Amino acid sequence: MIAQLKEHGIHQPASQPDKNHEVNRHPVSELQEYLQQRHISAPAYFFIPHDGGYEHLKEFTCKCTIDELNLQVKERRKNQKIARKAAATQMLKLIRQEIECSKQISS
Numbered sequence: 001m002i003a004q005l006k007e008h009g010i011h012q013p014a015s016q017p018d019k020n021h022e023v024n025r026h027p028v029s030e031l032q033e034y035l036q037q038r039h040i041s042a043p044a045y046f047f048i049p050h051d052g053g054y055e056h057l058k059e060f061t062c063k064c065t066i067d068e069l070n071l072q073v074k075e076r077r078k079n080q081k082i083a084r085k086a087a088a089t090q091m092l093k094l095i096r097q098e099i100e101c102s103k104q105i106s107s
Contacts (some may be wrong), residue, residue, distance in 0.1 A: 027088035031064075034092070040068050043091060046086055048074070062087040071095070 025033075032042050048061040062083035065072040071094060075086035 027085055027092060031088045031092050037068065040066065045087065047080055064088060065090045066091065
């Protein structure tokens with residue numbers, strides 16, 4: 001996995017945002033922009049249906065995958081919008097962890 005990250009240039013730190021750049025970006029947008037900068041296909045989001053349970057207590061599981069990097073995460077939340085945001089946040093964390101691991105290995 002680390003080799004795939006290096007192949008796509010993910011081990012390099014992202015360029016510093018300018019002062020006019022929005023600091024608190026939505027995780028879905030941030031993830032997509034991050035991957036586009038490195039010429040990696042956009043992540044795919046899938047919602048996994050749940051059977052059973054009470055109608056008013058439904059939960060949704062969102063699976064976020066990046067096929068080129070062989071990465072996937074799943075997050076379960078009250079609605080699809082929050083589940084997708086949580087999955088993108090987890091994917092960003094996973095990618096950043098892989099970057100730190102690759103830095104430590106190469107040091």
